[in-house]
Amino acid sequence: MIEGLYLAWRHFTHRTEMQRFLEQCCWGNNRRWTETEEDQVKELHALINMLFKPQLKVQTRLVSHTRGNHSSLRSEPSKLSLVLPGADPEATRLGIVLAAVGPNQSIRNITPSWEDDLECKWLPIEEGMGLKIVGKVAKLSETEHLEVRVLYYSPLALMTGSATEGSPVVGGKMGVRYLIKGGKITVHSNEDGPLPSDKMLIEQPVSNKKLQPERTA
Template identity: 25%
Template sequence: MGPVNYLLLVLGMLYLVVWYMRQTPMQNFLDYCCWSKKRASDMSPISSVGQGEEMDRLYNILYSPRVSFDGAVRALPTLDRQGFENAEEIHSLIIDLPGAEPSSAYLEVVMIGDPIDTPAWRAKIKNNIASERVAPPRSLQDIGGHWIWNSNCQWIPYQEGQGLRLSGLFNAIPNLLGSKPSKVSLRIRYQTPITSMLGSQKFIGGENGLAFTYTLSEGLIALRNDPTPVLDKAQSYALSATLNGHFLQPKRKGE
């Protein structure tokens, strides 16, 4: 193979890499939506349902909340020969709401996690007739209110977009929650003025919004059509200009 062929091969590989990297959700939408050039040869009428579905797809791309967790593995003392065990802990959660304004955004948060249930643990110890070591119970429970109460609101940095950013820590609560969670499941129902006026769906992602689950070992997983029976029973916390509106008021750094 001569030098020219090698050059053509390298250029071809570079083209494939660039082509692959440009296939973002927005680029895919622009390539295949009903008014795209790739579908221009099909001049048949587009149903109103099809148009609505494509607009919903566009809204989901533009306004889907961005979720990120932070956590670490911590060594905890035990009574066995090893003397310790590695426990996963989730420290914090950040929710970015693209396009959100304090005066017009509407958000519902449903959240469950598995921190140590201190009252249940004490009850188990009290009823422990065999005097054996009682492992702390970590059943899934409602933690959305605790997170919202300690959350902060800021504007999304201009380099990352426009909208509101909610961030909060998962803290142990004396006599109630004995640890940070190792697993969190979350449902977000988010509505912007433009989606409520023009879209066929009430919330970004559909009637039930968007759902996620997170652990350190598995990372963030989107729950698309998966059943969420425990999450469905948890309390929903609504935030808007008229409902708990102070949680959507951006604070300046240092406040």
């Protein structure tokens, strides 16, 4: 557990976010949280969210579209990569929703096509350890964009063997939410309000069999 925390800390120390947390935590000069039990829980969750926040990357493809005599090219997602800091393939609890969102907030569940053929690799030690998962994104219509919601249960709970349905989720109750339009990814925070894809339930976590890293020669 200590080794995992150290590696995560080492990987993120160069970031302003870590510097800000150290200033605001119980050791800092600009404390944000008090000694109350409620604030101590908030401080722990802030640390979990910072160290273990999933990182999302998208690969795009160019798609030709013809309307009448006019042709145009647009960029749409082709593959989605998810980096899970601190993840262990045997114990990680991961829930995810990929939704194609169209006009009038219509939603289409395209999660199964992403999960069907996942590629999973270990993160190298210098990147903080964990897993990198890559899957294909189903084709979107011209008017659709992609919304992704990730429920990644706290690796701290996994390290201590106490992970349950009630364990902290990185990012809070709704997890971490992303808007993807073309190749641009925007993190949608809890303060930004609801998204159409919030209506879609994550009925079961991704199978641990699908999270097994590829064997290298």
